[in-house]
Amino acid sequence: MRARVFVTLKPSVFDPQGKTVTDALHTLGFAAVRDVRQGKYFELDLDALSADDARRLASEAADKLLSNPVIESYRIEIVDEVIA
Amino acid sequence: MKFAVVVFPGSNSDHDAQYAAERVLGQQAEFIWHKDTSLRGADAVILPGGFAHGDYLRTGAIARFSPIMDAVRKFAEAGGPVLGICNGFQVLLEAGMLPGAMLRNRGVKFVCEHVIVKVEQTDTPFTLACHPGQTLRIPIAHGEGNYYAEPDVIARLEKNRQIIFRYTNAAGVPTDESNPNGSVANIAGLCNERRNVVGLMPHPERACELAVGSADGLVVLESVVRAVKGGRGAFSEDTFDLMTSTRESVLGK
Numbered sequence: 001m002r003a004r005v006f007v008t009l010k011p012s013v014f015d016p017q018g019k020t021v022t023d024a025l026h027t028l029g030f031a032a033v034r035d036v037r038q039g040k041y042f043e044l045d046l047d048a049l050s051a052d053d054a055r056r057l058a059s060e061a062a063d064k065l066l067s068n069p070v071i072e073s074y075r076i077e078i079v080d081e082v083i084a
Numbered sequence: 085m086k087f088a089v090v091v092f093p094g095s096n097s098d099h100d101a102q103y104a105a106e107r108v109l110g111q112q113a114e115f116i117w118h119k120d121t122s123l124r125g126a127d128a129v130i131l132p133g134g135f136a137h138g139d140y141l142r143t144g145a146i147a148r149f150s151p152i153m154d155a156v157r158k159f160a161e162a163g164g165p166v167l168g169i170c171n172g173f174q175v176l177l178e179a180g181m182l183p184g185a186m187l188r189n190r191g192v193k194f195v196c197e198h199v200i201v202k203v204e205q206t207d208t209p210f211t212l213a214c215h216p217g218q219t220l221r222i223p224i225a226h227g228e229g230n231y232y233a234e235p236d237v238i239a240r241l242e243k244n245r246q247i248i249f250r251y252t253n254a255a256g257v258p259t260d261e262s263n264p265n266g267s268v269a270n271i272a273g274l275c276n277e278r279r280n281v282v283g284l285m286p287h288p289e290r291a292c293e294l295a296v297g298s299a300d301g302l303v304v305l306e307s308v309v310r311a312v313k314g315g316r317g318a319f320s321e322d323t324f325d326l327m328t329s330t331r332e333s334v335l336g337k
Contacts, residue, residue, distance in 0.1 A: 012234070013187065013232060014187065014232075014266070016190055016191070016192050016230065016266070017188055017192060020192050065141070065145065065146075065149075066141070068145070068185050070177075070183075070184060070185035070232070070234075071185045071187065071232055
């Protein structure tokens with residue numbers, strides 16, 4: 001079982017890194033790129049759990065450590081696959 | 085009096101803090117490893133600058149779970165004075181002991197320079213020896229000092245006078261040019277509602293002798309020495325009057 005956790009800055013929060021990447025892409029000619037928001041991606045390899053339990057656990061980890069609720073929000077995907 | 089200087093793996097301003105407390109101010113300062121669980125009778129706690137746990141994940145995000153933080157929290161809840169400097173401020177934010185969070189600097193770069201900060205409030209144990217409105221020239225050294233909180237939180241901080249330091253120009257005016265990192269409302273430091281926990285991004289402990297370019301930061305540490313000697317280690321509502329009279333006697337000199 002694998003949980004994917006995507007942590008992103010809240011829309012109201014300015015993202016200096018995303019702005020810098022946007023500017024760089026514009027310099028490179030990617031004129032169609034309107035904006036870039038940079039975030040964090042975590043893969044949690046979990047012991048075999050039900051999908052609900054995996055989501056609960058990942059959510060707890062995201063609340064407690066992986067994200068800061070003052071500036072960030074997160075989204076979780078559960079992938080039912082065997083990790084080699 | 086005795087300072088506890090908490091040492092996290094990656095702290096780098098712990099020795100600066102100890103030097104300022106012991107060699108410059110003539111007080112005791114004991115290093116406390118982050119895995120310890122006791123502050124060993126300290127009268128004031130300093131969470132120093134640096135890069136605790138490599139700043140991995142987010143600044144202060146892992147340090148807030150260090151065993152010593154339970155003792156720091158209890159100490160603060162009992163009214164003890166706690167100062168978070170730079171990375172220590174970031175730890176206090178992550179720990180929820182102060183409101184808000186830090187973002188990457190507006191200009192993305194790590195900024196290392198002397199700045200001017202204005203002392204906005206003097207009724208904290210770390211500013212009681214300051215003149216109201218006094219400007220201090222002290223260094224900053226950080227990549228993530230862009231203070232952020234939601235507008236309602238900022239409004240509450242303003243109302244409660246919890247904004248203790250602001251980046252300003254030499255005339256003490258908070259301008260966009262004098263804001264080195266993009267912090268909301270030019271906030272360089274703030275306190276909790278009880279006013280005994282203070283965090284700031286600039287490094288007063290690195291500006292305690294003219295030999296290093298400025299001694300303006302000394303007043304911050306001097307303040308807490310006075311607060312502790314007057315307040316017997318605990319900063320409570322009752323010590324406000326004492327602090328005020330102390331400040332007046334300092335200013336009267």
